[in-house]
Amino acid sequence: MNNHFPRPKILVSRCLGFAACRYDGQILKNGFVDQLKDHVDLIAVCPETDCGLGIPRAPIRLCRSDQGLVVYQPATGQEVTAQLQATINAILADHPQVDGALLKSKSPSCGLFDTKIYRGIEKPQPLGKGAGLFGHQVFRRYAGTAIEDEMRLTNQILREHFLIKMFTLARFRLLCEQPTMGALVAFHANHKLLFLAYNQSRFRLAGKIVANHERLPAAEVAQNYRLELARILEAPMRIPGVINTLFHALGWVSQHLGTEEKHHVINTIEEYRDERLPLQAVTRLIEAHALRFANNYLLSQVFLRPYPRALAGLHDSGRGRAVR
């Protein structure tokens, strides 16, 4: 059974439970970050305090100018782009390989999607929203990894996708430390059901890469596979793909089940389709049958246990499956 999990390496905004480093001297309690601490190597960073802006400090503002994004501190009239950028460069250089980032929403530094961007220090009207100075560079430097803010992770689907992605990427990162064709083939095989649920056509393309008909060195195959892996995990699983995969999994034990037992599993899958049950309810049921009939194929599948059970949670911001 898949009980061994790697420890993903994740950059996290330091104000999310690590230090009282916000501009107003506050710390933000975040239950999800607290949960992660036992299972993930969290690298807490704060570009604003590390660049010497102090705590507390006058708020800064992200503005678009002819030179690109610039950061002003309206209360002092100072532009602080260069000092903030130097610290961001140092953070990125110190952490060349991470499996993702969990950053503070709306911040002019750490924001990823919803930071207010202004016209300039003299023009206080916001132009729109986007990534903060650090968030923007995290997207570029760590493209393809699990990157989210704490607000979006209150949505259960995005949170589950974030967890699956970071643990899968961490597993692959460890494999790449000493890549062998055997390890790559085993990785692909153990993730078969998970990747089928995510993206069937991309899963097949990844299969061609590990088939390695060109007889490339394992390190080169791993590099090519990593690109396809990022595409497979680009967006959360979609319900039709998950349903197909659940029926595929059921096929591995169905010959041992009586008619009523089989109907029970099928009804459970239907309840998941109708949003009356979470995916975990179905995968646990299939896992129980896999254990009962010692089906080692199913038990080896990451799909049934993609991340530590202690991190599973059903709390949701209420935006449901519509959020992608």
Ligand code: SF4
């Ligand atoms: S949002 Fe980022 S820059 Fe702002 S206090 Fe938190 S960690 Fe520091």
